[in-house]
Amino acid sequence: MLPAKFLPLLRGTISSRNIHKSALNLEKYENPFLRTLKVLRDDLRAIRRPNVDENPNLMNIFPSYVDVLVIGGGVMGSSVAYWLKEKSGLNGVKLAVLEKDPTYANSTSILSMGGLRQQFSLPENIQMSLYGAEFIRTLKDRFGREGDVSFTPSSCLTLASEIGASQLVDTARLQKELGALNVILSANQLKERFPWMNVNDIEAGCLGLEMEGWFDSWALFCLLKKGAMNLGAQYVTGELNDFVFTNRHDIEVEGVQPGNYEGIDEVIVKLPDGQMKSIHFSICVLACGTDTGDVAKLARIGKGEGLLSIPLPIEKRKRYVYNFSCQDEGPGLNTPLTMDYTGVYFRRDGLGGTYVGGLSPLPEEELKTDDLDANNKYFDEKFFSILAHRVPAFKGVKVRNKWSGLYDYNYYDENGIVGPHPYYHNMYIAAGFSGHGIQQAPAVGRAIAELILDGDFQTISLNRLGFDRLIVDKPIREICIV
Incomplete structure (x- = not known):
């Protein structure tokens, strides 16, 4: 050739x-x-590589067997699919992505604010977000003229009270060591730079100076999905109904009597028309966001004995985001993505004096997830008073729009779980990012592809984010959560 x-x-x-x-x-x-x-x-x-726009019928044949089945077609699953196809080549891996809702109406991928920041306390989260910034910078190199996610470069500002100031300085130092660029500002320096801010209870702030801002999260998802499909990944609309378990005499697992190990290599899928079909696979990846914990239970994770007695600690958590305008003269164009030590966060939205922000509830105040309507009650009772205290000009704000969505919340330590499951030799997990997954999706997809194709992490070591930390009960907590 x-x-x-x-x-x-x-x-x-x-x-x-x-x-x-x-x-x-x-x-x-x-x-x-x-x-x-x-x-x-x-x-x-x-x-040549199939183009889904020119050949839409290429993806209509139901796949009875694949090398890799990615369960979940949101931004994380699409990133995994994209990287597996990118690394393996056009005919390297036969891959399908199973997604139950092709409209993505309640997907975090379209409800996220799309923040990009390096201000985390764990090296892994800092490195993944640094790569997220690099990935966005080189989108056109990968996807051509369509590679645009409307990235708005801006600073990220983390505020600390007297209690948290020393910790803020330590994390800022770590971020710098790993390649981020930031500066620590005193209360007086903050007031001089941002005169609209009340700093009476602020001791210090960490201001990012580059590679931070926000982007259109839906656009990033669409690029990853279309990129995966153009490389040969097939998206299947259907809901995972169950796993099929097979006795495997050739595999031994600690705590299981020889000959009693039951593995998984098949799923039963319920199609939109009610039909039940099966997909055989060599490897599966759980990347189904808020549904990952429930899907894991279908694989007996958390419901069996030994290693299967440990649940995947991922559940749905409801979060609100508010879009509001300021009737007085509010913060200007230099307004950073501000994260208050109270948990309140906000940033400007466009150039017309509007802003978006939110507040995660305390553990004892978690909101019910069965109703996703976003009303003003939470804004009035929880969010507004803290917001107006930090920015006095916000005392006269008016809510213009509001929405709510679900986090794939890891209630164990609020960090993503990335890597193989210790019982199933052919199952990998990429979920539980608790709100910061959108900016880390490119790095996580690449990491899972490395594990599957190379046998180990090649770029960023995410071993500490594996399932094993649940077995030995050693959480690694991220303190910079919003």
């Missing part, structure tokens, strides 16, 4: 000869060399 580097030359050679052969009656006298090039050109076009 002609090497890919010669393809542009091939196209140029043929297109430059714009000859109407029937008029010149030269068809039968076509140069043999040009005729050979034409055949090669047609062959190359026939085997």
Whole structure:
């Protein structure tokens, strides 16, 4: 086959000869060399990567067997699919993504504020978010002219009271060591730079100076999904109904009598028309966001003995986001994504004096998840008083819009679980990011692809985020959670 580097030359050679052969009656006298090039050109076009826009029917055949089944087609599952296909090549891995809701109406992917920051306390989270910034910077290199997520560069500001100031300084130092650029500001320096801010109870703030801001999270998801499909990933609309368990005499697991191990290599899928079909797989990846904990139970995780007695600690948690305008002169264009030590966060939204923000409830105040309507009660009773205290100009704000969504909340330590399951030799997990998954999705997808294709992490070591920390009961807590 002609090497890919010669393809542009091939196209140029043929297109430059714009000859109407029937008029010149030269068809039968076509140069043999040009005729050979034409055949090669047609062959190359026939085997090129499938384009889902040009060939929508390529993805309509139900896959009865795949090498890798990704359960969950949101931003995390799509990132896993994209990276597996990107690393393995067009025909390297046969891959399907199972998604129950193709509209993504309640997906975190479309409800996220799309914040990008490096202000975390754990090295893994800092490194993943740094790579998220690099991935966004190079989107056009990967996806061409469509590679745009409306990134708004801006600073991120983390505020600390006297109690948390020393910890803020320590985390800022760690962020710098790993490649982030930030500066610690005193209360007086904060007031000088942001005169609209009340700093009476603030001791210090950490201000990011580059690679931070916000972006259109839905656009990033769409790029990853379309990129995965163009590389050959197949998206299947259906709901996982159950796993099929098979006795495996060739596998031994600690705590299981030899010959009694039951593995998984098949799922039963309920299609939109009610049909039940099965998909066999060699490897599966649980990346189904808020549903991951429930899907894990179908695989007996948390319901069995030994290693299967430990549940996957991921559950749904309801969160509100409010869009509001300021009737007085509010914070200007230099307003950073501000994270108050109380848990309140806000940023400007566009150029017209509007802002978005929210507040995660305390553990004892968690909201019911069966009703996703976002009303003003939580804004009035919880959010507003803290917001108006930090920014006095916000005392006259008016709520313009509001929405609520669900976090895939890891109630064990509020960090993502990334890596293999210790019982199932062919199951990997990428879920539980508790609100900061959208910016880390590119790094997590790449990490899972490395585990599957290379056998270990190659770029960022995420071993501490594995399931094993649940077994030994050693949480790694992220203190910079909003």
